[in-house]
Amino acid sequence: MPSSLPSLGFVGIGLMGLPMCRRLLAAGHPLHVWNRSPDKCSELQALGAVIEHTPAALCAEVDLVMLCLADTAAVRSVVFDADGIAERAKPGQLLVDFSSLEPAATREMAAALESRTGMRWVDAPVSGGTPGAEAGTLAIMAGGREEDIERIRPILAHLGQRLTRMGDVGAGQVTKVCNQMLVACNALVIAEVVALAERAGVDAALLAPALAGGFADSKPLQILAPQMADSQFEPIKWHVRTLLKDLDTAVKLAREQGGATPMSGLAAQLMRLHGSQGYLEQDPATLVRLFREASQ
Known part of the structure; x- marks a missing residue:
């Protein structure tokens, strides 16, 4: 039928x-x-x-x-x-x-x-x-x-x-830009946090459960922090290039509106640096390598 x-x-x-x-x-x-x-x-x-x-x-x-x-x-x-x-x-x-x-x-x-x-x-x-x-x-x-x-x-x-x-029409895309600004900046801070915890001798695998339900908790923290701590970069669930594209869109949109996005602008620079090292097609969990390598 x-x-x-x-x-x-x-x-x-x-x-x-x-x-x-x-x-x-x-x-x-x-x-x-x-x-x-x-x-x-x-x-x-x-x-x-x-x-x-x-x-x-x-x-x-x-x-x-x-x-x-x-x-x-x-x-x-x-x-x-x-x-x-x-x-x-x-x-x-x-x-x-x-x-x-x-x-x-x-x-x-x-x-x-x-x-x-x-x-x-x-x-x-x-x-x-x-x-x-x-x-x-x-x-x-x-x-x-x-x-x-x-x-x-x-x-x-x-x-x-x-x-x-x-x-x-277009309002959905503006909202998605705002979403991606939050996600991308959060992902970079999580990578920075995991690398710092490791250098300071703290088990980074405990960060997500320790902070669950607190003011610093978020879905990206619960997903990315364990992957970063375990260097679990596959299977690839999303791509660094996607976050970079959306950050560039955020900076462009802010410029068109006469505003500024200094945090997202810095995030775009860091994401672009990471991508230039061969990670564009990799999962954003690999961002932890940017901060691990910076400390070496």
């Missing part, structure tokens, strides 16, 4: 996209997928997803298109290049972008897509990492028309514990 649920298209089957797609399939949604490396779609195909050959072909088959891509350039390419989503988009469709992008670029692309095709855009970046994607407990911060966000709320309930409309 054909499903009565909206048909979904998902572009970007990476660390986050794969578990998100699994949950959408488990909820019974017909799912069409596309990824630049098609082999990453094979697991989803075995679960019932249909692999499409281009983003345009995917868009032609679905009610709603979702993106989870690396950066602004990747989203722009998938939407507007030859065989992109804009070629087959139509009024009544929605594009929901889970990627973390520059807010101004998001607003510009959303306006161009709607003007050209009638397809509307919701920016809905997420926080919670791969564990949140697997458990369906992501925090989703959305920008777009209120009616569009309410339309997708039942679908996104399979992916997240919370969906908050932050304002018009």
Whole structure:
């Protein structure tokens, strides 16, 4: 029997996209997928997803298109290049972008897509990492028309514990920038703390349980501190390059708004230094090496 649920298209089957797609399939949604490396779609195909050959072909088959891509350039390419989503988009469709992008670029692309095709855009970046994607407990911060966000709320309930409309298109991306400023700066301080505890002769593996529930506690502390203390850098759950990209976006956004982000600016410099030493594709838990090596 054909499903009565909206048909979904998902572009970007990476660390986050794969578990998100699994949950959408488990909820019974017909799912069409596309990824630049098609082999990453094979697991989803075995679960019932249909692999499409281009983003345009995917868009032609679905009610709603979702993106989870690396950066602004990747989203722009998938939407507007030859065989992109804009070629087959139509009024009544929605594009929901889970990627973390520059807010101004998001607003510009959303306006161009709607003007050209009638397809509307919701920016809905997420926080919670791969564990949140697997458990369906992501925090989703959305920008777009209120009616569009309410339309997708039942679908996104399979992916997240919370969906908050932050304002018009672009507001979700601004909120994600704020999220990433907190996460990245926290990750760097945790690395600094673990390295300091080790140098001072304290068992750094005890830091997270010792501080649990106190004023310094946080999810990053509970996740990263044990990994850093044990030098457990795999499996890779997220990437240093992602935090660096988002910190650069934060600094750029602050400059555009006439403000300053000195803490995030310093964090970007430290993250860039770490990345330049071969860690861009590694887990942020490796940041502890930046401070361990600095003390040698």
